[in-house]
Amino acid sequence: xxxxxxxxxxxxxxxxxxxxxxxxxxxxxxxxxxxxxxxxxxxxxxxxxxxxxxxxxxxxxxxxxxxxxxxxxxxxxxxxxxxxxxxxxxxxxxxxxxxxxxxxxxxxxxxxxxxxxxxxxxxxxxxxxxxxxxxxxxxxxxxxxxxxxxxxxxxxxx
Numbered sequence: 678x679x680x681x682x683x684x685x686x687x688x689x690x691x692x693x694x695x696x697x698x699x700x701x702x703x704x705x706x707x708x709x710x711x712x713x714x715x716x717x718x719x720x721x722x723x724x725x726x727x728x729x730x731x732x733x734x735x736x737x738x739x740x741x742x743x744x745x746x747x748x749x750x751x752x753x754x755x756x757x758x759x760x761x762x763x764x765x766x767x768x769x770x771x772x773x774x775x776x777x778x779x780x781x782x783x784x785x786x787x788x789x790x791x792x793x794x795x796x797x798x799x800x801x802x803x804x805x806x807x808x809x810x811x812x813x814x815x816x817x818x819x820x821x822x823x824x825x826x827x828x829x830x831x832x833x834x835x
Contacts, residue, residue, distance in 0.1 A: 681724040682740050683762030685709050685775055686747065690758050692779050699754045702747050703736060703787035707794060710738045712778045714800075716771060717815060718822035724771070731813040733804035737794040738813055 686709050693700035710731065713724050725731075729742050746759040758764060766772040782790065794801050800817035 680762050687758040687762045707790040714818045714822035715774045717819045732810045733801050737791050738801050
């Protein structure tokens with residue numbers, strides 16, 4: 678079975694290519710995590726398969742399978758999709774969320790995304806311990822993104 682989160686990454690790579698946007702690994706990983714968070718909050722379903730998880734790394738939340746699939750890009754622009762995921766998102770609900778995340782967050786720099794996900798009260802802030810790469814509980818992610826959704830619906834900025 679192909680990884681859904683890597684399929685999301687592949688989708689963002691395709692969107693970046695179409696728009697001439699320079700997508701780097703940090704930005705890709707953060708956008709995939711944000712998409713995961715919104716999906717989890719809205720549908721109460723994890724997109725992770727097998728041994729996939731979300732971990733609190735120094736630079737924010739990371740889904741290690743996404744990191745390892747694209748780490749060969751290092752700090753450079755990502756131009757190629759991973760064969761560990763599909764080329765397109767089949768689930769229309771997921772595609773709508775990925776499109777919303779792209780539209781809402783694609784103008785943020787990697788540093789701005791890291792700061793956004795490092796704020797007090799984020800799942801990362803509850804889970805991170807220096808050099809430990811602790812798992813981030815879906816309970817934290819779901820609760821946080823439900824709050825973000827409520828803030829968006831009540832027109833608060835997020």
